[in-house]
Amino acid sequence: MYLSGGGARSEIVKNKAISMSTREKNKGPTVKDIETPVDPTVVTRALVIGGGIAGIQAALDIANSGYEVILVEREPSIGGHMIQLSETFPTLDCSQCILTPKMVETGQHSNIHLMTYSEIEEVHGEVGHFKVKIRRKAAYIDWDKCTGCGVCSEKCPKKVPAEFERFVGVRKAIYTPFPQAVPNKPVIDHANCIFFQKGKCKTCEKFCDAGALCWEQEDTIIEEEVGAIVVATGFDLYPMVNLGEYGGGQIKDVIDGLAFERLLSASGPTSGVVKRPSDGMEPKEVVFIQCSGSRDPEKNLPYCSKICCMYTTKHAMLYKHRVHDGQPYVFYIDVRTAGKGYEEFYQRAVDEEDVIFFRGKVSRLFEEDGKVMVWGADTLTGKKIEIAADLVVLAMAMVPSEGTVELFEKLNIPGDAEGFFSEAHTKMRPFESSVPGYFLAGCGQGPKDIPEAVAQASGAASKVIILFARAQGNPKSKTQKSEAEIQNRDSDVDDSRDNSLG
Numbered sequence: 001m002y003l004s005g006g007g008a009r010s011e012i013v014k015n016k017a018i019s020m021s022t023r024e025k026n027k028g029p030t031v032k033d034i035e036t037p038v039d040p041t042v043v044t045r046a047l048v049i050g051g052g053i054a055g056i057q058a059a060l061d062i063a064n065s066g067y068e069v070i071l072v073e074r075e076p077s078i079g080g081h082m083i084q085l086s087e088t089f090p091t092l093d094c095s096q097c098i099l100t101p102k103m104v105e106t107g108q109h110s111n112i113h114l115m116t117y118s119e120i121e122e123v124h125g126e127v128g129h130f131k132v133k134i135r136r137k138a139a140y141i142d143w144d145k146c147t148g149c150g151v152c153s154e155k156c157p158k159k160v161p162a163e164f165e166r167f168v169g170v171r172k173a174i175y176t177p178f179p180q181a182v183p184n185k186p187v188i189d190h191a192n193c194i195f196f197q198k199g200k201c202k203t204c205e206k207f208c209d210a211g212a213l214c215w216e217q218e219d220t221i222i223e224e225e226v227g228a229i230v231v232a233t234g235f236d237l238y239p240m241v242n243l244g245e246y247g248g249g250q251i252k253d254v255i256d257g258l259a260f261e262r263l264l265s266a267s268g269p270t271s272g273v274v275k276r277p278s279d280g281m282e283p284k285e286v287v288f289i290q291c292s293g294s295r296d297p298e299k300n301l302p303y304c305s306k307i308c309c310m311y312t313t314k315h316a317m318l319y320k321h322r323v324h325d326g327q328p329y330v331f332y333i334d335v336r337t338a339g340k341g342y343e344e345f346y347q348r349a350v351d352e353e354d355v356i357f358f359r360g361k362v363s364r365l366f367e368e369d370g371k372v373m374v375w376g377a378d379t380l381t382g383k384k385i386e387i388a389a390d391l392v393v394l395a396m397a398m399v400p401s402e403g404t405v406e407l408f409e410k411l412n413i414p415g416d417a418e419g420f421f422s423e424a425h426t427k428m429r430p431f432e433s434s435v436p437g438y439f440l441a442g443c444g445q446g447p448k449d450i451p452e453a454v455a456q457a458s459g460a461a462s463k464v465i466i467l468f469a470r471a472q473g474n475p476k477s478k479t480q481k482s483e484a485e486i487q488n489r490d491s492d493v494d495d496s497r498d499n500s501l502g
Ligand SMILES: Cc1cc2nc3c(=O)[nH]c(=O)nc-3n(C[C@H](O)[C@H](O)[C@H](O)COP(=O)(O)OP(=O)(O)OC[C@H]3O[C@@H](n4cnc5c(N)ncnc54)[C@H](O)[C@@H]3O)c2cc1C
Pocket: 001, 002, 049, 050, 051, 052, 053, 054, 055, 072, 073, 074, 075, 078, 079, 080, 081, 082, 085, 087, 088, 089, 090, 118, 119, 120, 232, 233, 234, 235, 236, 237, 257, 258, 261, 307, 311, 314, 401, 402, 403, 407, 441, 442, 443, 444, 448, 449, 450, 451, 453
């Protein structure tokens, strides 16, 4: 997930084809078709796939109701993209400060079995009775022996660009992605480790008093049975390589929004001091370009990524807080600020923070004399705009996480035309897939901000809890309707629409 992942455009085209074929297999996902069985043999243990804020919230809600959860995260730590953020709109609270306690609670919860650095291999079965194979990737460390002291990473001589730092910082070949990682245990990056590539080094082993290095470790496959699955696999950013007119990712001082978050973050590679990547200079003129890849049906992606207007406003504001004599410029198509306190936040940027907004698109970015030349237009005045910027930040579109296409196939649940997981019904069943037993949370279902991801996660968790509670034969009062009856009643509202929009 931290990777920018090349070739996402062809991945999206492929997504469309595969999501169509998967949809075919699950024909007719109307509200009426879905029935949650009342079945005492249902396995009351849930699988949550993805350990971002949505997966964490869903896992905690289910676990706090007394049910077991297996949380599978493919990276070495849970946290997802939220843990990469500096401060969060609209309140500007520190992202790590609000997320870390939930991460720790997840790691220590007696009902949550955390499987990081792991991926789903196969899923068979149906609601109440899924058989899942999970691949635990070799970390080359015995995590039971490792104390998380970090000495191995300190001593490792091999430095590589850090995915977590969005490549504006470095990490070692043996690493934990960030200091607050959960679990706080390192992994060895096989492709960059000197020992694995050249046959000698093992410096890390010399300094590990716990004897935790485990060079022969291999991937292991673990089989589990669960009754319900929450898919919370989140998003990636549309790779800059797709925007040739903006340098296609080749101009060092043109970065994406997540890289800028890392430059703003007090725990980031520059300790929160804004420095441009090419020469470490403090940028005095910064251009932010919204809708980079979004709302461009001809060349890129047709949809609105929903959060970029807000996070670009935040970026411009935070830049101004760090560089008081700096000038932020924002190019936008429209400013969309639908959310509690969002419009007020935007107005503050305009009225109090001296951010200059241009309504218009940027046609070209190119390097000249150590600057990034920005050619654009202000459609409100009809004037051409040219800015010699020190740094340009692109609000790249949100796309489904890399590997979502493969996950559609493994889970055999439908996706929409853009490659996100499809909900059973846009209005009435937004937390569920049309295939019974699968529930959806967070940006894997579509672009959204943190409050919306958390709300959807709690909604999905409540659906899982209802399923388990009913299966266990919780007392049903005479006035209570069965889940199937409720679903049939819901279907009277509107089930004319197949929500797999592709
Ligand atoms: C630049 C930027 C700034 C932002 N600023 C704000 C802000 O200020 N306020 C706000 O409200 N929102 C903000 N957001 C939005 C916020 O980041 C998202 O709403 C939030 O991270 C969504 O959480 P999630 O759990 O759905 O997805 P993610 O954070 O993407 O987490 C998904 C997790 O699933 C894992 N995963 C993916 N595929 C698999 C798989 N196959 N198997 C196992 N694990 C998998 C990933 O590794 C990841 O850990 C910002 C976004 C960006 C890009």
